[in-house]
Amino acid sequence: MIVTEQALVPSDEEQRLAAVRRYAILDTPPDGAFDRVTALAARLFGTPIATVTIVDEDRIWFKAKRGLPEGVEQTGRVPGLCASAILHDTLYVVTDALRDPRTAANPLVHGEPGVRFYAAAPITTHDGHRLGTVNILDTRPRSFEEADLAALGDLAAIVMDELEMRRSATRTVALERELRARVEAERARLARLANTLQRTLLPPTLPEVPGLEVAAHYQIASADRVGGDFYDLFPLADGRWAFFVGDVCGKGSRAAALTSLTRYTLRAAATYDPDPLEVLKNLNTVLQHEYQDGDARYCTALFGLLSGCGGQEEVEVTLAGGGHPPAYAIRGDGTVESVHPAGGQLIGLLPDAQFAVTRLRLSPGDTLLLYTDGLSEARTPDGAMLGEGHLPDLLSGLAGASAPAVVASLRDLLAQTVQSQSDDTALLVLAVPAAGAATTTTATAAAAADRSPAVDRSPAADRSPDEPSPS
Template identity: 60%
Template sequence: MPASVPAPSPGAAVHGQSPTGPEREAARREAARLEAVRRYDILDTPPDGAFDRVAALASRLFDVPVATVAIVDSDRIWFKAASGLDGVRQIGRDPGLCASAILRDGTTVIPDTLADPVACSNPLVAGAMGVRFYAAAPITTPDGHRLGTVNILDTRPRVISDDDMATLADLAAIVLGEMELRLSALRAVRAEQDRRRAEQAARTRAERDKAALAEFASTLQRTLLPPALPTVPGLELACHYQTASPQDVGGDFYDVFPLSDERWAFFLGDVCGKGAEAAVVTSLTRYTLRAAAQHHDDPRAVLSALNAALLLDASIGSRFCTCLFGFLEPAAGAGFDVTVASGGHPPAYHVRTRPGGAVRVDPVHLRGGMLVGAFEEAAFASRTVHLEPGQGLLLYTDGLTEARLADGTMLGESGVADFLSRRTGPTEATALVEDAVALLRDLPQDSGDDVALLALSVPPHDAGGPGVSVSAHTSARATDDAGAAGRKD
């Protein structure tokens, strides 16, 4: 049977002499081995059931009182698992049975430790434990480094067969497999941490770059919602915004802004998610839509520009949004022509009063409009709606349609249309928004999501005709007990 080999002190000089060539090579190998031990990050980790089962299995298979899974450090033998060594976590390396065993490629077997010149002085042999038999199989990495051993110890001399040694080697291979799985998991966690740090760095760079843009872009980045709606001659505007939670930054957005003396643009949408990351997307979305509206006459082209910007910005990740974007122009006769494009957003509602006072509600369906920022070749749909005096247009985010009724079902698009058709109030923008806010307030459950509303209406002829200029801006937060919106004129 093979015997143990004394563990060298790699690289040590004797009586001040320089290390010899073999000593330098031994020191180099030991340094590489210790680097491999550190790579697996196994030392001083908590007990692990997988390694404990290997030690227990070795004890049962070989009918020995002690079995261990040991890692050889620079100055100690550390037990990742031990069966029969209660309370012992580590022992000194020199002199050490494991330290000798890792110098061999194959299994080390000492049938009688008292007959072995090195093992006989080991504390486990000479001490109270009285170990008389020792066998160990090295835990060897794919690149040839022996990290430690799987050991079996007995208090009486004994002999084991070649099959037994092969079984012990298999147990050592199982230990290495568990260590490889653990290392793979650690690498995955570290890679995820590195990825998040890289994303944060990219987000920081993106914010720094955006800050160097024109002053209005910088202002839009700091403000997710416009402080007030503009005054559009001959048109009434109203809006409402409330967040689902005062602790979260909402992902809904809207805006109305002039392009010329007789042309305006508007948009309303919803970013996937909430919080700081959604705020970054919202900021970029508002800036891009404002900038693209200056260069495109087709609202579909504006949404295409936003789609490209979201896909190119590294700070956005996999976030996307839905959006309605449109242009407003005074019609030749009376009222306004509204050309609107959809990027996967719920339809707006065209509200008008029929003769006799009945209300007609028509959804402005735009079939084929895809999510913005999700697909490189996204297609968008557009449509022109004519708003005559006394007619209105209501845009909303899915916080309205996903509000829950008493039976727990969602209000849905059909529920919104039904609510609008049953209204008895006027079709002015302010009334549309206030009634929708009242609907949300009266529902038995919170919407659970942010809600943004934007309404446009043309005042009736008897309200002052095309010269009337009215703008209302309402806002609310989830912390408002009544849920009602304050009004600014």
């Protein structure tokens, strides 16, 4: 009998080959699970040779083999015993290959390894495609009982179950990776949106104030959520400067809307009447009118005025507060004073909220720090909260430092507590240089402030990498 290539091609060959590719088994490394099948088959049936084969387009590839020479990884499909076996839905058995017309002319029978007995069970997919076979071979004729047929079929079913399980696991891993990639992409997109929105809620740069060093830092607790802290510094028409730091309740888009309303209301109110008490009262009225649906929206803030900048040795500060943590004056001699307008209430919560005001002077070498509660509520690695009681001692060591240096030190401190930090942090530092000390230049301030991935604000420190610096 002459075996032709066409005679060994199943009628569903195109779909069958697609199924072979589907299981991605070809040319994979040796595998213990399939090796155990061939070992079990050889031991169970007492044959010197057992194989697990996959029939490819033009070859028969051995996924596992026992009793074949080392280095034999595949053989041609024509002529081939396995290629003949996949033509059948049932087991394919040749008890004496020299006498069976299907195999009498096969070179594997007349040449090496001299096959006289061959039995194969098809490895069949759930949709009926035969990927290959589980085979047992002997060099002598032998009979094959009904129970043997069932056992060999069970081994082929075990191989198919293993392939299905691996395909399922591969698909699960691929799906998990795809979902993880989608989640990461969405998280990155939300982080970009949050960062873009956050930047619209902060001044793009801090202005240069005559006779002062100024620097700021903003750090959000979550990269994918917009924070509710805010700050600003801007000139008034009469030569004074206004500044504020605050924190709105909540997080996310609703907090962002409240932050935007608060920041621009404070700016507008200061332009109309810069008296700090009146500015906070104006903001309280706006928030009361804006949120009348029972959804309480409020904030805390310190609003201040700077007088005498650039024209006198001392700068006069008028500071009004509404429910916000105190500011700290770091004196040039190392003493630290809490600057807290006593009695100020939350802004926007009550229609007749009361606010308080205090005044102080900053002499050469003095620094004023304003911050939000992300600083005081940050925890050290041992779990202790920095708290108001610890801050004066920490700040005392910063006496005489430039505004950017104070920001850099506090930023480094926050970096050690960031894992425990649950709230955003805004810092605004105003410093009067010591007598004879030059005001920190814009470039120096920018370099000091640009060391953190968080949002720092020194004069001109927040240009994007593609934005040319001013000449």
